[in-house]
Amino acid sequence: MTDGTRELVIAMDGPAGAGKSTVARIVANRLGYLYIDTGAMYRALALKALRLGIPETDAAALADLADATEVELQRAPDGGNRVLLDGEDVTAEIRSPAVSAVVSQVSAVPRLRQRLIEVQRSMARAGGVVMDGRDIGSYVLPDADRKFYITASLQERARRRVAQLRAEGHEADLAAVEAEIARRDEQDMNKGVHSLVQLPESIVIDTTGKRVDEVVEEILRHCRRT
Numbered sequence: 001m002t003d004g005t006r007e008l009v010i011a012m013d014g015p016a017g018a019g020k021s022t023v024a025r026i027v028a029n030r031l032g033y034l035y036i037d038t039g040a041m042y043r044a045l046a047l048k049a050l051r052l053g054i055p056e057t058d059a060a061a062l063a064d065l066a067d068a069t070e071v072e073l074q075r076a077p078d079g080g081n082r083v084l085l086d087g088e089d090v091t092a093e094i095r096s097p098a099v100s101a102v103v104s105q106v107s108a109v110p111r112l113r114q115r116l117i118e119v120q121r122s123m124a125r126a127g128g129v130v131m132d133g134r135d136i137g138s139y140v141l142p143d144a145d146r147k148f149y150i151t152a153s154l155q156e157r158a159r160r161r162v163a164q165l166r167a168e169g170h171e172a173d174l175a176a177v178e179a180e181i182a183r184r185d186e187q188d189m190n191k192g193v194h195s196l197v198q199l200p201e202s203i204v205i206d207t208t209g210k211r212v213d214e215v216v217e218e219i220l221r222h223c224r225r226t
């Protein structure tokens, strides 16, 4: 392919509950690209640690666990990701509140990250991907063609998460979810080179009060070539 038609590498970073994965998946579908949900990979490892009783504070055991684990993302029919943990489909289970409660700390282990980041980079090598995470534009794919920072107010993010949890059949209390998201923001913004940061070159999209289709169109406008 010539440079003019090469498919883009698109990085989407932002805090929990900003609507990032929803819009990233739709944008990927619209462009015919592969959507890669890196948070799901950290969730899969957190789930395995929970099952094995490895505490989220035991960095050495978590790093060893990552070395002995296969996490794979496949394209689901809706353009989302099917998540395989050592070959087992854990797509639904990784969204449980128990996993959400420990995943940020699990994902802070450097050797564990390094292993997943190798997989992420190899998936993006051929282009035509929308990769969603926290450190994608800054660390995983610093040469991405487009970098987006998707955000929303804490209150709106908590409201959306509660609606999503309830729709999935979990119990959810707004104040508790808001506190949990604030705690995760704090952790996700303090992971050294992997911290969630708003880069100078990032296009900032604030989704507060906007419909999904409006946000998608805004992003697609930025992805058009001039």
Ligand code: DC
Pocket (backbone or CB within 6 Å): 016, 017, 038, 039, 040, 042, 043, 103, 104, 107, 108, 132, 133, 134, 135, 136, 184, 188
């Ligand atoms: O996007 P999410 O809520 O599914 O992400 C789960 C956790 O994984 C979140 O606390 C941050 C972490 N994460 C990360 O550290 N780096 C990424 N690239 C993606 C997610």
